């Protein structure tokens with residue numbers, strides 16, 4: 454066995470093989486308490502502080518279902534166009550794991566709460582409808598910390614610590630149907646799906662959806678079959694991919710790796726794989742060729758869940774405007790093309806532009822500043838656009854100052870400089886730095902006369918009727934006033950001075 458598998462270049466792999474992808478996404482719900490007990494569910498408590506007899510699995514303790522978690526899950530199901538079960542049960546999934554104190558996990562097995570929905574995603578202006586197989590609820594496990602080794606894994610560690618704070622946190626799993634027919638776009642579709650799902654969950658307010666903290670993580674399934682064969686290949690499942698970029702890279706890598714296996718006459722092994730952020734590669738985990746027997750059976754300590762149609766309709770009425778509907782509305786209101794809208798989304802600027810417009814800016818102006826100057830600054834500092842220390846209301850104020858003629862674009866950039874440097878509000882910076890456009894004729898005329906005196910040949914040309922030469926003098930005045938002159942007014946004054954006297 455070699456560590457680095459052979460790969461086929463992506464374009465070649467796609468030319469010969471058709472990928473099918475699928476995603477299973479785990480979402481930690483942001484309920485106040487855990488799934489089956491009253492322990493607080495907040496993130497970041499002292500280890501083993503948020504525990505009680507139920508989530509520690511102590512003898513004699515009994516679980517009670519968290520109503521809020523059920524409501525959150527039904528709302529997720531409704532937002533994903535699923536059918537809501539009128540009757541379903543939790544099941545026990547039996548296996549041993551040191552950070553799972555009961556030695557079984559309460560989950561949903563063959564009776565999920567929500568089934569058979571869909572979520573539309575848009576990639577390169579193409580809409581892909583991703584089928585949703587099921588949305589079910591389960592409880593999270595605790596966390597093991599392996600101390601003393603080089604890798605943080607159990608191998609080589611001196612000892613391990615267990616933190617049960619996460620044990621029993623409500624966890625929703627959203628499982629897609631297999632997604633065929635995406636061809637070369639498969640990695641991008643996978644990423645777009647997780648992005649869209651994350652936005653939807655955020656809009657619903659059911660999870661903080663922080664991928665870097667593990668509150669949203671995806672298992673990514675990938676298989677390949679020879680083009681035109683009509684068959685589906687054996688899939689691998691890359692576990693716990695926890696960034697959008699990694700979702701895309703994991704699919705891409707698996708396509709390149711599996712193509713090499715198939716090209717070499719081998720067969721892809723059905724297994725779970727681990728994704729490595731540093732190298733962008735996957736390595737084998739557990740083989741799934743022999744299905745584990747979890748001895749699932751209905752959880753005897755819990756009553757079934759039977760949401761009444763009235764309750765479901767009540768929850769449906771609480772759904773907010775969903776991201777796809779909101780985007781369609783904003784695109785129409787702002788008069789943007791699909792491509793312009795995609796540019797805003799890809800830059801992570803949609804909400805920022807929406808807030809800037811809400812604060813009074815014209816959509817085109819708001820988009821121009823966020824996608825241009827500010828995106829460039831974010832890129833230079835290596836931060837997300839939203840992390841720049843400038844508020845949408847401040848950008849709106851800059852747009853207003855440009856619209857009113859107080860600032861031109863060049864001065865507006867200097868004002869944004871000041872805002873980013875923490876010098877205060879746009880108005881304070883205009884005042885403190887003296888950045889307003891000078892359109893006062895008396896002040897401008899002095900500079901105009903100086904420019905004429907310094908460029909007698911140009912002045913003579915203009916006097917003889919070649920008014921196009923005035924641009925040279927306008928440039929000289931703009932330079933002399935450090936860009937603060939109203940260029941249009943300067944042009945008028947120059948022509949007045951030289952042709953009307």
Ligand SMILES: [Zn+2]
Nearest residue numbers: 490492505508
């Ligand atoms: Zn508890």
